[in-house]
Amino acid sequence: MKVVRVTVTPIAFRDPPLLNASGIHEPYALRSIIEVESDNGYVGLGESYGDAPALAIQQQLQQELIGLDPFKLNILRETVARVVARVTPASAAGAELAPGSHASKALSNAYSAFEVAFLDLQARSLNRPLVDMLGGALRTEVPFSAYLFFKYAEHIDSPYPPDAWGEAISEEQIVAQAKSMIDRYGFKSIKLKAGALEPEHEVSCVKALKRAFPQHQLRIDPNGNWSLATSLRMAKLLDGCLEYYEDPTPGLEGMSELHRQTGLPLATNMVVTDFDEFRRSVALNSVQIVLADHHYWGGLRDTQTLAAMCATFGLGVSMHSNSHLGISLMAMTHVAASVPNLSYACDTHYPWQEEDEEVIKGGKLPIVDGCVRITEAPGLGVELDHEQLGKLHEQFLSCGIRARNDVRQMQRYRPDWETVKPRY
Ligand SMILES: O=C([O-])C(=O)C[C@H](O)[C@@H](O)C(=O)[O-]
């Protein structure tokens, strides 16, 4: 089997005005959709970052992958490394709010984007589900969490009508958001994206959630926007109501000190984003749970390696997300189904995406009892809807956004808004 065609299509889909430590989501989120076709007529799918730097590399790779054998993933990695070295200037290491957009992750991002499509192609050619290329499923239902955000009712100068979720700033509105999400999808755990408003208010929202959903596991994620002193103060106020405390304070040292003083389980997708940071985190005992994300951890197989390393060092594994569609959701679900020690419900932004903006046939995938199912269907188990792909590509061309910038978007609401980390 040989690759005969690779197509990378950038798309944009509507994204609500969700608040975070950097600012606010722009009206459209960017992704790329990858199709890899083989000489025997199969097409493997991938979904990845659609920001300009990531896209430039993916587009360079389109021609370079022609002729490769989809089973030879080591050759794929070498090929990607060669192209990345050619097109990316060496850049400083370090994680950002959207770690996938950081230039130091160029190789692992680009490799991951195509690895998923190659694995999908392998699986389709063998008429097996993709998870069988990863050693097979340990579970067929993968739990996800209700990912809550503070949000405005609508975007400034919105190019489209307001979403159905409405404003969520007060305790009551956050509890109502959780209720709608849980009623609709049956989630059993709740994550609140924090670092956006006053910490005391964010913590009182967690406590209101605890009162409203006493049986649910709770997490809060301020994205490193709280100083160590604030994180310690909030830990006292939170008073043991968390399943884990995600990235309250920046840096491996800060997280290490926070854990030393509180004993709370700390989780991260910010201070451990590659294997070098993993090693340093273990030395400092900075975090107890690592959030995997195949999009920047170097694909589905490296995610399994990460999980094995977590097992070796006695760390837990959870999963991070960014705004995404169904191809990513299924890739996340297949790898999660194969990881023995993924004992936490995974994050997903999927409920925030609109019904009419999916790129796969049949529309949005179901989430039932908080879980996404994998079936025996070949590959990822989803097919591309080319009409929808064309529509979302047109939206990419017309929306004017070429790289995610939550800071710049917030400056449209508040011209004095600056990047200050930690803000509180
Ligand atoms: O767990 C996280 O840090 C995230 O999900 C990062 C995302 O970029 C989130 O903050 C967002 O979508 O605003």
Ligand SMILES: [Mg+2]
């Ligand atoms: Mg996080």
